[in-house]
Amino acid sequence: MSLQTIPVNSAPGQVFGVSVTINGLVQSFNCTVTFNEVAQYWVLNIYQTNNVPIILGLPMVTGLNLLRQYQYLGIGSIYVLNVTGVPIDSPNASDLGVDFQLLWGDNTQVPVAA
Numbered sequence: 001m002s003l004q005t006i007p008v009n010s011a012p013g014q015v016f017g018v019s020v021t022i023n024g025l026v027q028s029f030n031c032t033v034t035f036n037e038v039a040q041y042w043v044l045n046i047y048q049t050n051n052v053p054i055i056l057g058l059p060m061v062t063g064l065n066l067l068r069q070y071q072y073l074g075i076g077s078i079y080v081l082n083v084t085g086v087p088i089d090s091p092n093a094s095d096l097g098v099d100f101q102l103l104w105g106d107n108t109q110v111p112v113a114a
Helices: 068-073
Strands: 004-006 014-022 025-036 041-047 053-059 077-082 100-105
Touching: 004 014, 014 100, 053 068
Parallel strands: none
Antiparallel strands: 004 100, 014 025, 025 041, 041 053, 077 100
């Protein structure tokens, strides 16, 4: 199974629901994405569909599985992929969803750069 692209953009304070296939099972979550102006990075929060927090405050940086330390939860792997080829570690306030994509997949998947 391939990684699933989660549609995000640079709008401040995004709130959205997402259903993803993880390890062969469809799971649904509510998410928020906000930009931390002081630290200059995006933050992802993941909630159950009843808005009970699962993981809060994930910095959206490239080059690693954002959920690596949470594999025991069985909610997959999340990557921020830089699709520009320019070596930048994290999206800025205006290029999330354009130059950087959010990918969600199984617990064992590793993204391959395009």
